[in-house]
Every structure is written in C-alpha cells, then in structure tokens.
Amino acid sequence: MGDYVTRVSRNQNFANLSAGYLFPEVARRRRDFQERNPGTKVISLGVGNTTEALSPRVAEGLRLGAERLGTSEGYSGYGDEQGSGELRAAIAERLYRCPIAPSEVFVSDGAKCDIGRLQALFGREARVAVQDPAYPVYVDGSVIAGAAGAPAADGSGYAGIAYLPCAPGNDFFPELSQAPEFDLLYFCSPNNPTGACATRAQLEELVAFARRRGTIIAYDAAYAEYISDPTLPRSIFEIPGSREVALEVNSFSKPIGFTGVRLGWTVVPEELRFSDGTQVSKDWNRMMTTLFNGASNVAQAGGLAALTDEGLAEMRSSIAYYMGNAALIKAGLDRLGVPNYGGTDAPYIWAQFPGKSSWQAFEGILEACAVVTTPGSGFGPAGEGFLRFSAFGHREEVAEAVRRLEAKLG
Amino acid sequence: MGDYVTRVSRNQNFANLSAGYLFPEVARRRRDFQERNPGTKVISLGVGNTTEALSPRVAEGLRLGAERLGTSEGYSGYGDEQGSGELRAAIAERLYRCPIAPSEVFVSDGAKCDIGRLQALFGREARVAVQDPAYPVYVDGSVIAGAAGAPAADGSGYAGIAYLPCAPGNDFFPELSQAPEFDLLYFCSPNNPTGACATRAQLEELVAFARRRGTIIAYDAAYAEYISDPTLPRSIFEIPGSREVALEVNSFSKPIGFTGVRLGWTVVPEELRFSDGTQVSKDWNRMMTTLFNGASNVAQAGGLAALTDEGLAEMRSSIAYYMGNAALIKAGLDRLGVPNYGGTDAPYIWAQFPGKSSWQAFEGILEACAVVTTPGSGFGPAGEGFLRFSAFGHREEVAEAVRRLEAKLG
Incomplete structure (x- = not known):
C-alpha cells in the first residue's frame, strides 16, 4: 500500500x-x-442467534415468494418503501392487542437497521438516554449520528448519553425521578440483555414520566412474542397515553427465525409529534422513502405467511x-x-x-x-x-x- | 388527534x-x-423499475435459498454483515475486469441504502459535490446527514452542495477545473438520468483531478452491466491511480431484476484513506457491522446464482x-x-x-x-x-x- x-x-x-x-x-x-x-x-x-429450521408454513411462504418472481404474472420490482399494504395490515391486526393503523406500520429489514435510522431521524442535537445495561446498537447509533460525544477515558461511557442503571435492586426498572433531562429514551422490554419484562405498572409509570417531561420513548419490543405471562403488556401501545410519546421497533428475527432473512418493522403513531407540531411519522416516512428501498419482497412473503393462523x-x-x-x-x-x-x-x-x-x-x-x-x-x-x-x-x-x-x- | x-x-x-x-x-x-x-x-x-420475470437460473437460486432455510441442515441465522464470503468473492471475480479483493466488497441491501450510509460515514462536515443532473438520493442523503444546509428559496439547490453541470455542451462531463473545493463527489456512470457513459479519457481526467485535490469519488456504477461498448470502463477501478481516491457503489437491481429482492454492494479499496491515514474501509466496515445486519440470505443465494456461467x-x-x-x-x-x-x-x-x-x-x-x-x-x-x-x-x-x-x- x-x-x-x-x-x-x-x-x-x-x-x-x-x-x-x-x-x-x-x-x-x-x-x-x-x-x-x-x-x-x-x-x-x-x-x-436463532438455530432451528424455519417452520413449514413460513418456509413455504418464503419459497412461494421466491418462485413467483420467476413468472411473468408474479414478478414485481420496487415495492412500497414502507412495505406491502397486506403485510402492514397483517402486522397491525395479528400482532397487536391494541388498535394500530396499517399506515402506522413501517416494514424494514430489521430492528438493528431501524435503530440506526432512528438516531439519524432525531439527529445529533437529541439528548439520548438508555437503560444500563442495554443492547449496544442504541449507543453506537447515537455515536455515529454525533449525538453521544466522546467516550470517557475510564470506559464508563459517553459524555452525551444518560445511562439509567437497571439492576436487581430496582427490579431492572430505572429510577426515572433521578434521571437527567433527555429527549429520547431507548427502552427494551422484554429486555436484552437482562431478560426483565416490564410490568403494566412500570410501563404506566414510564409513559406518565415521558408525558410530564415531553420526551419520546423508542420502545424496542423485539422479544415481545417471548412473553408467556398474558398479563404483561406486549407493546407500549397497550398503555393509555403512550401514542403521544412513544414509537416501537419490532422484528421477525427472533419469533420466526428470520435473523438471516431480515424483516422487521417500526410503529410510529400519528399522534406522536415534535415540539413544533410536526408528526414524527412524517419525517420517518421521509427517511424510509429517501434512504431505504423496502424490505426484500421475498422476506415480506415469508412474514405474511407467518401471520396466518397456521x-x-x-x-x-x-x-x-x-x-x-x-x-x-x-x-x-x-x-x-x-x-x-x-x-x-x-x-x-x-x-x-x-x-x-x-x-x-x-x-x-x-x-x-x-x-x-x-x-x-x-x-x-x-x-x-x-x-x-x-x-x-x-x-x-x-x-x-x-x-x-x-x-x-x- | x-x-x-x-x-x-x-x-x-x-x-x-x-x-x-x-x-x-x-x-x-x-x-x-x-x-x-x-x-x-x-x-x-x-x-x-424492472418489469420482466427473473431468469431461470436466478429464480432457481432464490428458491433454493429460501427452501434450505426450512431444513435443519440448510438453516442459517445471522450471516456476516458484510455478506457471505462466497458472494463477495464471486462479485470480485466475475464482475470486475480489474483486481478487487473479496474483502473490499461489502454486500448490502442495495445502492440507495448504501448511498444513505455513505453520507453518514463522511458526516456533516464533508463538502459534497454532485453532477447536475443527478440521482436525487445523493443530495437528499447529504441533507439528512446535515452536510447540505438549507435549500435556496428559488429552488436552485442547497447552499452546501456544489452542483457540477453536465450537459450536451460539455459531453455530460463536468468542467472540473472550475469546480469549487469539495471533499466528496458523487459520480454516476453510466449516468442516471442522462444515459451518458464516461469514456476512459474522462475517467482518467477525473481520477487525476481527485488525486490533485485529495478528494474522494463515490462512483455509482449501478448501470455498469448496461455498457455495450467493450472499450468503455465498467468500473472506476479500471483507471490506474483510482484505488487511492475512489469507492464504488453497485447493485443487482437493474442487471438481474432484483429491484424488489434488494441486493447491492460497495467496493472500498484498502488504499483509500482519510487525511489522518485511517482506512475508509475500516470505518465503512464499522458502519456495516454496527447499523446494518447483512443482506437477506435468500437474496444472497439468488445473487450467487446470477454469477454462475448460466x-x-x-x-x-x-x-x-x-x-x-x-x-x-x-x-x-x-x-x-x-x-x-x-x-x-x-x-x-x-x-x-x-x-x-x-x-x-x-x-x-x-x-x-x-x-x-x-x-x-x-x-x-x-x-x-x-x-x-x-x-x-x-x-x-x-x-x-x-x-x-x-x-x-x-
């Protein structure tokens, strides 16, 4: 060289x-x-990382999605950047116990990628908070967007990130009253890495806090389908008042083994607004249509098959x-x-x-x-x-x- | 609301x-x-947007890629974020007439997405130049990254972007000697939208200019396979001296109809460095591993089939x-x-x-x-x-x- x-x-x-x-x-x-x-x-x-073969119905959906592209009748080129209308509707209907409009569902190539785009959406001026410990991509995405500043020399983290400790002593739920000011909180439940799943009372406290402060919760629900206790919320949107202060990232990776196939989505409620009144979904839509070009149509066919009864x-x-x-x-x-x-x-x-x-x-x-x-x-x-x-x-x-x-x- | x-x-x-x-x-x-x-x-x-059915071998590759995920032996979860080693090697060997190392090929979900990530790689301080006219994503990506500033009220463009006119009068090749200072030039050949294809002499001039100025060329070769004249370069890397000043974005969308399937790649030569000596590929690798999670494994199987002789x-x-x-x-x-x-x-x-x-x-x-x-x-x-x-x-x-x-x- x-x-x-x-x-x-x-x-x-x-x-x-x-x-x-x-x-x-x-x-x-x-x-x-x-x-x-x-x-x-x-x-x-x-x-x-998922290890087991795709289940029969999902594998069939994926195969048919691939096969039809080899036929004149079945071929399709660019689809809507936000995902097919059918898949957006199926996600809204079949995976949520609360009302979600299909137009609020933005299909993507996975939660990790959406988290990267989220930080670009909010920009370098946004003050970020994370649960501590947390999935590393929240912080790394903030660093790349210029919102985190420089790392402390002692390895304790970034100057521009508020770390909210979650430990056995606080039932893995942050002491919100002691949190510094911030704009955006990444909150993951069921949690990676702690495995903690927030209770309804905790999420009610979280939403009330966000409404008082005027902050936005980026709720990562990538493991929601792993909740076995039916009384635990599977989505932040099961909590009244959340639609004005939260968006939610989710993924097909873990529930149906699509880690390599790449399919996820983000729900941005129409009520969620920036301080100037602009809908967050308007800018998110612009982000997805401008710098993303849709999830693979084959992956979307597999996702749709996963949302049938079988x-x-x-x-x-x-x-x-x-x-x-x-x-x-x-x-x-x-x-x-x-x-x-x-x-x-x-x-x-x-x-x-x-x-x-x-x-x-x-x-x-x-x-x-x-x-x-x-x-x-x-x-x-x-x-x-x-x-x-x-x-x-x-x-x-x-x-x-x-x-x-x-x-x-x- | x-x-x-x-x-x-x-x-x-x-x-x-x-x-x-x-x-x-x-x-x-x-x-x-x-x-x-x-x-x-x-x-x-x-x-x-492509309209014709996938060709038989490609459709078969895609189908087999989907099918094998339904079997215990064939299932795979997360792959390398940079793409499978086999596909990276096949792209380097079969689509380039000049030496490209597989490790310099970063597989992605498409050129549009890579262009968005490129601008995030260079950051808001990078001064951007584009051919005028140009594929809109170069400018829009720069705007989202904060590198373009505000748009002029008269619709003539963004304050922070250098527009280099390309018209019949200059054979659609910019007057480089008159260009203002910039860091990054998006250059597309064969060109979208003008259909112009840069000659070897023009690309030699471009590379010499970039080397003199110390700028980086983001070369968009998404239509390279549409070149019929065998004397025209298909890659900026056919030009001596280019590896120190250029990277190249490319895509399977147009050559094999993968507009909806989503598969592309970017080549970042190991010789390309920032002013502090850091390899651009080091940061690009970090971008891809941190905020991207690999192209769909099904799409990659289709891409690999497209690179066989048939x-x-x-x-x-x-x-x-x-x-x-x-x-x-x-x-x-x-x-x-x-x-x-x-x-x-x-x-x-x-x-x-x-x-x-x-x-x-x-x-x-x-x-x-x-x-x-x-x-x-x-x-x-x-x-x-x-x-x-x-x-x-x-x-x-x-x-x-x-x-x-x-x-x-x-």
Whole structure:
C-alpha cells in the first residue's frame, strides 16, 4: 500500500466509537480458545442467534415468494418503501392487542437497521438516554449520528448519553425521578440483555414520566412474542397515553427465525409529534422513502405467511422450544446457586457472579466448560459482574452446556 | 388527534429536505390523469423499475435459498454483515475486469441504502459535490446527514452542495477545473438520468483531478452491466491511480431484476484513506457491522446464482431485452427530431425539449399520449428542459408508447 492519503477528514463520530464491538471480541476469544483446545467442542450460549429450521408454513411462504418472481404474472420490482399494504395490515391486526393503523406500520429489514435510522431521524442535537445495561446498537447509533460525544477515558461511557442503571435492586426498572433531562429514551422490554419484562405498572409509570417531561420513548419490543405471562403488556401501545410519546421497533428475527432473512418493522403513531407540531411519522416516512428501498419482497412473503393462523401456531411452537432451553439454563444456574434473572418471559438469562468481573466470569466458564456466554459489561457499566446466557441453540447442545456448568462449577 | 406535543425538537435536516420527492410527485400526476381519463391505458416510461420475470437460473437460486432455510441442515441465522464470503468473492471475480479483493466488497441491501450510509460515514462536515443532473438520493442523503444546509428559496439547490453541470455542451462531463473545493463527489456512470457513459479519457481526467485535490469519488456504477461498448470502463477501478481516491457503489437491481429482492454492494479499496491515514474501509466496515445486519440470505443465494456461467449468460440476455426497448425509444425520438442522448450504454434516454420546462414537456406528453416520463428538472437545476425516458418496461408497451409519441407529437 502506498503513502497517498486524501485530504478528506475522518468523521470524528467514527473516531469516537469505542474499539471492539462486543460480539467480535467474544468471537475472537472463542477462536483463541478453540485453537488452544482443538479437540474440544465449544458450545455457544452467547449471541442471540436463532438455530432451528424455519417452520413449514413460513418456509413455504418464503419459497412461494421466491418462485413467483420467476413468472411473468408474479414478478414485481420496487415495492412500497414502507412495505406491502397486506403485510402492514397483517402486522397491525395479528400482532397487536391494541388498535394500530396499517399506515402506522413501517416494514424494514430489521430492528438493528431501524435503530440506526432512528438516531439519524432525531439527529445529533437529541439528548439520548438508555437503560444500563442495554443492547449496544442504541449507543453506537447515537455515536455515529454525533449525538453521544466522546467516550470517557475510564470506559464508563459517553459524555452525551444518560445511562439509567437497571439492576436487581430496582427490579431492572430505572429510577426515572433521578434521571437527567433527555429527549429520547431507548427502552427494551422484554429486555436484552437482562431478560426483565416490564410490568403494566412500570410501563404506566414510564409513559406518565415521558408525558410530564415531553420526551419520546423508542420502545424496542423485539422479544415481545417471548412473553408467556398474558398479563404483561406486549407493546407500549397497550398503555393509555403512550401514542403521544412513544414509537416501537419490532422484528421477525427472533419469533420466526428470520435473523438471516431480515424483516422487521417500526410503529410510529400519528399522534406522536415534535415540539413544533410536526408528526414524527412524517419525517420517518421521509427517511424510509429517501434512504431505504423496502424490505426484500421475498422476506415480506415469508412474514405474511407467518401471520396466518397456521403460521402463528408454528411461531408459538418455535418460541416454546427456545423457552424450553431457557428453563434448562435457569434450573442449572439455580442448582449451582448462581443468582439469575429473566428467562421466563424473554430468551435471555442474566446471571450474577459476585466478586468477579464479567470478563473473568466469561473466561472462567469458557476455560472450564468450553461454553461461550456474553460478558454483561459489554452492555454497559451496570452490566459489570453479570453474564448473559442466550436460550437460542439446539436443545441437546444447551442441555450439554448445562451439564458441563454443573459438573465444573458445582 | 389531541393537542399534545412532545418537547423534542424536530431535526432541522428534515425540515431542510425540499418538499415532494420527485417520483411521488410523478405518481400523483399520473393518478390525477388516470382519474380524469378512466378508460385510457397509461404507459410508464418513468421510474427505472424492472418489469420482466427473473431468469431461470436466478429464480432457481432464490428458491433454493429460501427452501434450505426450512431444513435443519440448510438453516442459517445471522450471516456476516458484510455478506457471505462466497458472494463477495464471486462479485470480485466475475464482475470486475480489474483486481478487487473479496474483502473490499461489502454486500448490502442495495445502492440507495448504501448511498444513505455513505453520507453518514463522511458526516456533516464533508463538502459534497454532485453532477447536475443527478440521482436525487445523493443530495437528499447529504441533507439528512446535515452536510447540505438549507435549500435556496428559488429552488436552485442547497447552499452546501456544489452542483457540477453536465450537459450536451460539455459531453455530460463536468468542467472540473472550475469546480469549487469539495471533499466528496458523487459520480454516476453510466449516468442516471442522462444515459451518458464516461469514456476512459474522462475517467482518467477525473481520477487525476481527485488525486490533485485529495478528494474522494463515490462512483455509482449501478448501470455498469448496461455498457455495450467493450472499450468503455465498467468500473472506476479500471483507471490506474483510482484505488487511492475512489469507492464504488453497485447493485443487482437493474442487471438481474432484483429491484424488489434488494441486493447491492460497495467496493472500498484498502488504499483509500482519510487525511489522518485511517482506512475508509475500516470505518465503512464499522458502519456495516454496527447499523446494518447483512443482506437477506435468500437474496444472497439468488445473487450467487446470477454469477454462475448460466446466470451471467441470462443477465446478458435480460439486459439486451431492455436495451432493445432503449433502441426503440431512441429511434422514435430521432424520427420526431427530438434531440436525445444516452440509450446506447445505459437504459435511459435524455431528451431535450427546447422552449419548454421539464414539467411542461412532461404534462404535454402525459395529456397527449398517456405516457409517463420523468421531468429532468427533478434531477437538478441543469436538468431543466429535459425529460428522462426509461427503457424498463414490457416490449409491447414500450412499442405502443413510441407509436403514440410519433402519432401525437409528430
């Protein structure tokens, strides 16, 4: 490589992104372990990645969606950037217990991508708050948009982000009365990584707080279908008064195994407005039509199949499979006396290892059991001392991982 | 809707976006015409949207990609955010006549989306230049990123964008010596909307200019496969010295009809660096892994099938079909004595209507012939007085449109 450099300045926002994204670092340590232990079968309870084949109805929908593009009658080019009208209506009708208009549903290529676009929507002036710990994309998206500023030298986070600690002591619900001023709060329930699922009373408090402050809640409901307790809200929009202060991001990835197929959506209620009265949905629509070009029509056909009666029944069954894994992990940790949370209405278990840092606990389990987890500190300062166990995996591998944990750590 | 508004400020960048995106306005006028003329069959030579069924090998690849997700052996969840290694290698090997490393190919959900991410990569401080006329997404993406500033009241464009006029008088190649200072130039060849295809000498001049100035060229090669003249470069990377000053956006949309399937890629050479020496590919990789989650695995399977020998032969045949349409349109305009450009190495014909504004010419043809075109002024100030004719369409409809033009305008 030569010495030539352009005169174009690097975007400072990228320089501000802290080194190593969490999951690449986990992968690196796993590779390193595997190289040192070539004969050992490593089992991952790390990344939340679906592992089971698509269910029959969904697979058929996807196949038919692909096949019809090979026929003159069935071919279609660009679709509406917001998603097909049929899919928007089906999402609104079949996945919500509260009234949502199809025009409020914006179909996308997934929640991660929508979160990136969300931060671009609100811009660099928006003051951002996150639950701590949190899915890393909220903060990283804010950094790229220039809303987070520079990272603190001690690794405690970004100057421009308000971190709201969520821990066993506050039932994983932030002390809102003590929160600094902010514009936008990313709130995830069922929570990644803690597995906590907000109660109706908590969400009522959250909505009342947002209405008093005039802030906007970006509610991440990507795991809503994993809620088993029917009294728990599945959407922020089940809470009266929420439509003026919240939007909701969601995804087909985890409920029907579309992690690789890429399909999600965001609901922006028509009542949600900026301070000048502009509807947030107007700018979101502009974002989606200007810089996005629609989710794959094949993926949309699969999503539509998942929302038929048979598709929904299959979805319940897929979720039950992974939640069976969660129960195994939770029972194992319980028998070991490891304090743990979540795992009943979310596919994640949040386990506490007092006296150890997250990376120490991670390394301990990797070396002793050849089991990969995710260090809680990677999700934010308040995650220190925890590990996240993911319930995604083949049943026999999850069972084997639990056996190893009990044998080596017991 | 109630009176409640949040206290969150609207992002000024969205307020800066000029009203009506071009194509929605065209669609509105078409609907209006159809309502006034319910018995008339409107033919569109407007939007550049593919219309013909996927070719057999590509359709099969897509179907198999969908089918295998329904099997335990074939299922896959998250893939690499940069695309599968196999597809990256196939793109590098089969679509370039110059050496490109697979690691320099970043697969995406399409060129439009990549252009949006590009502007976020360079940030709001980057000074942007565009060919005038140009594909609207370059400017709109810059506006959303805050790099364009406010629009001029007279509709002549944005304060922060350098518009480089491209017209018959300069062979549609900008007068670079007269260009103001800028960091990033969006350059599209074969050009949308003018249909002009840059020669080797022009691209050599462009690269020499960029190297002198230290600027970066974002080269949009989405129509490269439509080049029929084998002496014309298909990639900026065929020009020596380009790897230090250019990146290239490309797409499967137009060559294989994946407009709705969504698959594209961007090549970022390892030699391309910011002024501080940071590789642009490092930050682009971070962008793709942080805010994007990979193109649909089904779409990637289709793309891979298109890059087999049979797939490539089918691609040539699909392109020949649309280029046959282009020849029909061009011949019709020639017989009418309408000055026109492009249409030989690009699927667009750029036609000049002296004495008329673009919207007047658009309305005249819509009212007289029930044929939809795209007003040139929608692509930038220098597009005034032109119309873009798209060669995408069923042959019989294109032929009928040309008959109507000759009958009514002759």
